[in-house]
Amino acid sequence: MTRNTGSLFDRFATLGAAAALALSFVAAPALAADPARIQATGDEATAEARTAVRSLVDRVLGELSKQGVDDDTKIKSLEKIVFGEFDFGTISRLVLARNFKKFNKEQQKDFENEFKVYLSRSYGKRLLRYANEKVDFRKARVEKRGDVTVMTMIIGGAADGIDMNYRMRNRSRGWKVIDVVIEGISLISNFRTQFKEIISRDGPEGLLKRLRDKRFVAEEHEGEAA
């Protein structure tokens, strides 16, 4: 009797395992990002925007995985790639929002440059920590007034499973990144909220000063690390 129960249990276990196995093989690919679906939703715009993000990501990953190149040179090359593919004019305006009008032309240009330098210092160093990650392209979606959101996910490493979406806008010089949304957190929204308070308290010059101070702090920190 004991043997019978055992074999019955065995049989159930085998059956269960087989079913689960079949289930996971059948279901997993179906539930994963389906390339056919991406094609279906993608008219010309989403296809173009995806191609732009893919080329950007490939170039960045290619740079990151280069051997025997020191960090400073890598950051310089990354800057070159990112400065070409991000539309910093639009990003600056969106980050400042209604406060943009409070800046005169010179201050607007100043802000754009300082913010660019700040972002490159802040995110350039972060990027260097990632080299072996893969980027999985998910669906792309047409937004209001022709923008496209290209959705990606980071696979592997400490940032495994992190959603990274690129908001793309069609410019005269091609599709450019105007926002990066990581796990739902928009770069533009986050800086806009932080800057709003500084501007209302200290005005445009106050914000520009804070940005320059950050640059100084970053350099000091790099000095310490070296």
Place this chain on the structure above:
Amino acid sequence: MPRSRGEVGHALRGAVVLTALLVWGCATPPESDPWEKMNRKTHAFNEGLDHYVLIPVATAWDFVFPEFVQTGIRNIFDHVNRPVIMVHNLLQGEPRRAHVDLVRFVANTIFGLGGLVDVASMDGVPEEDEDWDQTLAVWGVDSGPYLVLPFFGPSTPRGTVGLAADSSSGGYSYLMPWWGSFITTGTQLLNTRAIYLEEVEQSRRDAFDYYIFVRDAYLQNRANEIANGDVEEDVDEDDLYFFDDEEFDEFEEEEPGDSEASFHDSSADQETPI
């Protein structure tokens, strides 16, 4: 004689829920942050705690355990919590996502050494976390204003209720003695903190106002998780990416490297993205 875990959990949950309901007040949009003054104080307290207690211990942890061990530990915690997430997806009327959780749980149990390796993720099965805060949100419960909890960090009244409910409905907590959950919670906390040591340190250094940075990130991230990463064009969208009262026609054709910001008033009356 120690009180049973269930009793402690019950009493704690009751207290937290009551407190949350008392301070909830009327429905306030989270952006306004009416409790900012108190929140900033709690935030400062948490920062001190992180600085003097959590970071030193997490640094030691990070030194002792290599990255793949930390990833493994994270995977196991995610794995044992998967059935709970599945139930939440059912409660939220998302049977398809619940099915994904089932597949993920089974796949990782069989092929991932009992959850140590997240093989489902390698297969591209999307991973979404679910908890009571999200389920309550799906049921239409308002979050209330932003609230920083001592020890637990960013939250809202709804998040506080959710947190209390989560702690007493964890899948594996019933399999352990009452003190077991302190060890697992502590392990999970330390491991997570160790994984993000550098990221947090850098965010803190780079932020212009770290309190606002965290608040904005928390609220956006929650909204995203509640919508399961599919935040469609919402009301804020227009505000975030466009201005209707501005015309930026001239700017759009500007070439990179052109140092003159050509920002002219235009008489065109159609809506134009900047």
